[in-house]
Amino acid sequence: MVVNNPVLKIHNLNIRYGDSLAVKNCSVEIEKNKVTAIIGPSGCGKSTFLRTLNRMNDFIDSFSLDGQILFDGVDIYDRQSDPVDIRRRIGMVFQKPNPFPKTIYKNITWGPHINGYKGNFDNLVEGSLKGAALWDEVKDRLNESALSLSGGQQQRLCIARCIAMQPEVILMDEPASALDPKSTAHIEELITKLRKDYTIVIVTHNMQQAARVSDYTLFLYEGELIEYGITKNIFTKPDNQQTEDYITGRFG
Amino acid sequence: MFFRFSHSLSMKIKERVIKSILALSAFISIVTTLAIIGVLGRESFTFFLTVPVTDFLFGTHWEPLLEPKSFGILPLMAGTLLIVIGSGMIALPVGLLTAIYLSEYASNRTREIIKPILEILAGIPTVVYGYFALTFITPVIRIVLPQTQIFNGLSASIVVGIMILPMVASLCDDAIRSVPVTLRQGGYALGATPYELTKSVTVPAAFSGIIASFVLAISRAFGETMAVTLAAGATPNLTLNPLESIQTMTAYIVQVSLGDTPAGGIEYQTIFAVGGLLFIITLIMNIAANWIMNHYREVYE
Amino acid sequence: MNNFNLNSAKRKKNERIFKYLCQLFTWMSLLILLVLIYHVSIQGLHYLNLDFLNNYPSRFPDKAGIKSALWGSTWLISLVFILSVPIGVASAIYLEEYEKKGRLARLIEINIANLAGVPSIVYGILGLTIFVRFFALDRSLIAGALTMSLLVLPVIIIAAREALRAVPQSIRHGAYALGATQWQTIYHHVLPASLPGILTGVILAMSRAIGETAPLIMIGALTYVAFIPESVMDPFSTLPIQIFNWASRPQAAFEEVAAAGIIVLLLVLLTMNATAVLIRNYAQRKYRW
Structure with a gap:
């Protein structure tokens, strides 16, 4: 599928852990300022695929890949590319909330601080927390430990922490899977709000969630890209029989 | 855009410098090992130019400070073995039973009392244990067995046993607790009593960990110095009678260093030969224990 | 139909005997500790007063004190702390965060495990040869501190590695995902998250150093020292050395002086251990991952 304004272009991507092929010959373009959902049964390689996009798989020894991932026209796995630099432009929100064991305030300011942010930190904290729809709940206790927040609040703090870096792309790895239904609804609302300013790629095993929040959907099965298209189409009239079987719950 | 990313290059250099400093620190441990081997090897080599290795290993008289000099390590070895066997006979069974009690029977409250006590016992300096043996254990032994000498192997064995007991107990406890709960539940579901379960399921499953802890504890007993120096005496006797005064390899090394033996002489070199032998024995035991321990980890993960 | 012979009575009896046996041996360690403390207190308490802390060693039991030993131990432990903690923590960071899997890391790891098991007297021989004679530092504080540092280094490295390992991987990933470098993430x-664990390990290592005797005797620290060290090149005495000195004298009175010294040493160690426990509790409250 061709998109109008791609921010990430992935060509013939193969990802291996040791000898086993986790993602097979995958070519995708991710559209700017849209939400792209990656769905598929567990173990299909969706998290692997996502983590490859900001080089978070570098920490796994047996990991290797071939093919190209172009970000702004530059291959992020090129020898010249600095993973640290990639990660500050492509942020990530993880499956389980992982706030730093510091104050709420410092959780937000740390990333900008180490990267030489020169603006006003108070404004940054307020802006980021408002952006993550958390400001009203925590504005009176910014100096309390982030670990004192509830799970859902922690995850929104992690999103706030991420957008404080003003990334171009936000990757979300099943961001609501560890949360209760109410917090999940919060996060989903937030994603719909964030799409105005950010390109979001979200991995989810929850198909209703994908249908609710995303513009495009990408279906991975056993490491292969089965189908990629506009979310509405995928969920109403998929081209591929496997996709249809999966979204109607016949397997997975 | 509020960010300035221009210092990327200097940051990369900084990262590399920090990594090198850290690597250098880690390397000090390798240097330490090489230095130990070098120091012990060099002086021992000179020693063995004068004294044949076979005389050293199989000679039955150790009189390096008296004329005619003789350098047979067997009396020191017998003294050391007496302590090792004696302390092992106390610490190994008691330590294992303590571990079984802690992991199978004890309530959390009991654990919270016993664990810190074991930690305190493990943290008491060896010189204090030596004092305790000399001024408490020996007099008590002499009430029961009046023929016991003031310095004797029995008292030192008991106190070394007390010293290594916490180590055996805590390592065995770890080993037993790493036996999967499912295995235990399987046993109980068949109607086994805790004793039967311990005997035929838990202890066999934790066997390699238990053995490793035994080996480590015995290696500690080999190298123990101050308690045996104070309590066991300074008489290199080729005897296994625990009521007589003896001398261990470690106590001999202390004895020489307390005197004013000039550097370079054959007496001075003996501490390197004895120390070298001690190092080799403990090294082999430590390697064996670590090997056994890693082996059993693979089985359970 | 019943093919089982449960033999319940006999099995219950075995069970009870075994349980009581385990219980008996377990509580024996408490008994040993109480007897030891009681014995030392009975022997030494009447020598323990301010004069004992303020006097130098003497030929007369009534005048003997541990001033020089107390100061010597304080000096020694400060030096050991300065020398061993940075190197130990740096090694642990390198092994745990940078070189986790390589062959070199494996070699260093085995090496450290073995160094931790080397008898302390062997470190004494090493210190005597390298620091006292080769570097001609003589029987000085710095020679003792260097020897002792090598001895406690494996303890610190092993404890610090454990503390680092306890920090969840998700924290590191969270930092990396914000564009942090490896050192920024660690620092x-x-x-900070592993600091309580590292501190606990460091305190345990320092209590080991305070109580060690054999290596210091090897490097010749067992001498009559009737002054407070003023520089790292001065000769010194320490608490356990002074205790050993008194305990190995034949006069019964010195036995009691030694007991007084032991009480002081044990109090110092108890304070350190209590601090370690407090730190551990604080950390458990602060970091609930």
Whole structure:
């Protein structure tokens, strides 16, 4: 599928852990300022695929890949590319909330601080927390430990922490899977709000969630890209029989 | 855009410098090992130019400070073995039973009392244990067995046993607790009593960990110095009678260093030969224990 | 139909005997500790007063004190702390965060495990040869501190590695995902979060150093020292050395002086251990991952 304004272009991507092929010959373009959902049964390689996009798989020894991932026209796995630099432009929100064991305030300011942010930190904290729809709940206790927040609040703090870096792309790895239904609804609302300013790629095993929040959907099965298209189409009239079987719950 | 990313290059250099400093620190441990081997090897080599290795290993008289000099390590070895066997006979069974009690029977409250006590016992300096043996254990032994000498192997064995007991107990406890709960539940579901379960399921499953802890504890007993120096005496006797005064390899090394033996002489070199032998024995035991321990980890993960 | 012979009575009896046996041996360690403390107190308490802390060693039991030993131990432990903690923590960071899997890391790891098991007297022989004679530092504080540092280094490294390992991987990933370098991640997040664990290990290592005797005797610290060290090149005495000195004298009175010294040494160690426990409790409250 061709998109109008791609921010990430992935060509013939193969990802291996040791000898086993986790993602097979995958070519995708991710559209700017849209939400792209990656769905598929567990173990299909969706998290692997996502983590490859900001080089978070570098920490796994047996990991290797071939093919190209172009970000702004530059291959992020090129020898010249600095993973640290990639990660500050492509942020990530993880499956389980992982706030730093510091104050709420410092959780937000740390990333900008180490990267030489020169603006006003108070404004940054307020802006980021408002952006993550958390400001009203925590504005009176910014100096309390982030670990004192509830799970859902922690995850929104992690999103706030991420957008404080003003990334171009936000990757979300099943961001609501560890949360209760109410917090999940919060996060989903937030994603719909964030799409105005950010390109979001979200991995989810929850198909209703994908249908609710995303513009495009990408279906991975056993490491292969089965189908990629506009979310509405995928969920109403998929081209591929496997996709249809999966979204109607016949397997997975 | 509020960010300035221009210092990327200097940051990369900084990262590399920090990594090198850290690597250098880690390397000090390798240097330490090489230095130990070098120091012990060099002086021992000179020693063995004068004294044949076979005389050293199989000679039955150790009189390096008296004329005619003789350098047979067997009396020191017998003294050391007496302590090792004696302390092992106390610490190994008691330590294992303590571990079984802690992991199978004890309530959390009991654990919270016993664990810190074991930690305190493990943290008491060896010189204090030596004092305790000399001024408490020996007099008590002499009430029961009046023929016991003031310095004797029995008292030192008991106190070394007390010293290594916490180590055996805590390592065995770890080993037993790493036996999967499912295995235990399987046993109980068949109607086994805790004793039967311990005997035929838990202890066999934790066997390699238990053995490793035994080996480590015995290696500690080999190298123990101050308690045996104070309590066991300074008489290199080729005897296994625990009521007589003896001398261990470690106590001999202390004895020489307390005197004013000039550097370079054959007496001075003996501490390197004895120390070298001690190092080799403990090294082999430590390697064996670590090997056994890693082996059993693979089985359970 | 019943093919089982449960033999319940006999099995219950075995069970009870075994349980009581285990219980008996377990509580024996408490008994040993109580007897030891009681014995030392009975022997030494009447020598323990301010004069004992303020006097130098003497030929007369009534005048003997541990001033020089107390100061010597304080000096020694400060030097050991300065020398061993940075190197130990740096080694641990390298092994745990940078070189986790390589062959070199494996070699260093085995090496450290073995160094931790080398008898302390062997470190004494090493210190005597290298620091006292080769570097001609003589029987000085610095020679003792260097020897002792090598001895406690494996303890610190092993404890610090465990503390670093306890920091969840998700914290590191969270930092990396914000564009942090490896050192920024370690320095700002991993180290602070593992600090209580590292401190506990360091305190245990320092209590080991305070109580060690044999290596210091090897490097010749067992001498009559009737002054407070003023520089790292001065000769010194320490608490356990002074205790050994008194305990190995034949006069019964010195036995009691030694007991007084032991009480002081045990109090110092108890304070350190209590601090370690407090730190551990604080950390458990602060970091609930």
